[in-house]
Amino acid sequence: MRRDLSQLLCAVTGLGLGLLAPVITAGPQADAGRVVNVLFTLGFGVISLVSIIYSVLFLVVQFSASTFSPRLGLFRQEPIVWRTFALTIGVFVFCVTSGLAIGSRKDVSVLVPGAAMVLILVALGMMRTLQMKAFDSIQLGHAITAITARAHRLYDTLYTRPYVPAGTTAAAPLPPAADTGVAVRWTGPPAVLQAIDVPSLLDIARKNDFSVAFHVCPGTTLTDGTVIARVTPGGAGEEVLRAVLSTGVERTFDHDPELPFRLLADIALRALSPAVNDPATAVEALERLEGLLVRLADRDLDIGRFDDPDGRTRVSVPVPGWDRYIRTAVDDVILAAHKSPMALRGTRDLLRRLMERTPDDRRALVHERLQWVERTGGEAYPLVWTET
Secondary structure (H helix, E strand, C coil), rough: CCCHHHHHHHHHHHHHHHHHHHHHHCCCEEHHHHHHHHHHHHHHHHHHHHHHHHHHHHHHHHHHHHHHHCCCCCCCCHHHHHHHHHHHHCCCCCCCCHHHHCCCCCCCHHHHHHHHHHHHHHHHHHHHHHHHHHHHHCCHHHHHHHHHHHHHHHHHHCCCCCCCCCCCCCCCCCCCCHHHCCCCCCCCCEEEEEEECCHHHHHHHHHHHHCCECCCCCEEEEEEEEEEHHHHHHHCCHHHHHCCCCEEECCCCCCCCCHHHHHHHHHHHHHHHHCCCHHHHHHHHHHHHHHHHHHHHHHHCCCCEECCCCCCCEEEEECHHHHHHHHHHHHHHHHHHCCCCHHHEEEEEEEHHHHHCCHHHHHHHHHHHHHHHHHEEEEEEECCCCCC
């Protein structure tokens, strides 16, 4: 919506300024015929900028999908992409409108072509920024740094409470809908659940006295017949739930905490494939995965229950736990790394350091994988597999 509105706003602004431009009489005057020629040349010339934008966009997206992961859409989501396109539309509309509005005038203020030139220079500056963003997006370091930076922002927002070992606190009861509720199913074409507007649903549930237990979380692909949630009898129907769900064609960073792990694991797996055979890239991705796991190791990940002001759990959403993050981050990579001493050592080092920084009752999953890696490395590479 922001993309569409920005383009519409720039087009309307360009139209308004183009109609007002000939009315300006301040400053030196220039021959109107020459000014019209300049305006039309600049207006239609800037359209080539749009072609360059989409050409760069297509090439970068194709390169990222084939080199890193088809789920990596960082460059496509950069605001500079649609802002540059919106400004280009505004400049084009301004130049053409002001050229037509000048009409048969003999003279026109030089402020009109001057303003057009300034707008063109701004558009060129944004184009240069767009090119730099495109160049950065095809570099491994920038791509994985952008993934981890977005992950850190998301985790700092979601996981604000420190981890408390199991048994020291009483678990919150599940809403009544979890076991006895009426199933609400998805109808329609397949879509990816991108976000759930929990505050709005929580307010509706409190006012109408019902509870909702979701069976899906952001990042899940919804197909026809999929159980979205269970609702207490007499509660919300499909229309109410659809109103609080945001769906699309792909996963997004904003509400999907597992996506950064999936992307980094994808990059490592692609690097370890026989067609690529680049274990150094896999190790670099593993180092970033380690950073994310360490960041979550001492945080409370059970954030899927939402209470009303009276303390009653009204909404529950299944969220990834520590075991899910471990499996997504390392399981597939471990199996793919057994043919590469470098990648296997990188996985071993990751698990060793993670063991040191993980609470005691979260170490079992890490220890199991570390044992497998130690055993596999020792059997496959006895000459190069050292304890250092």
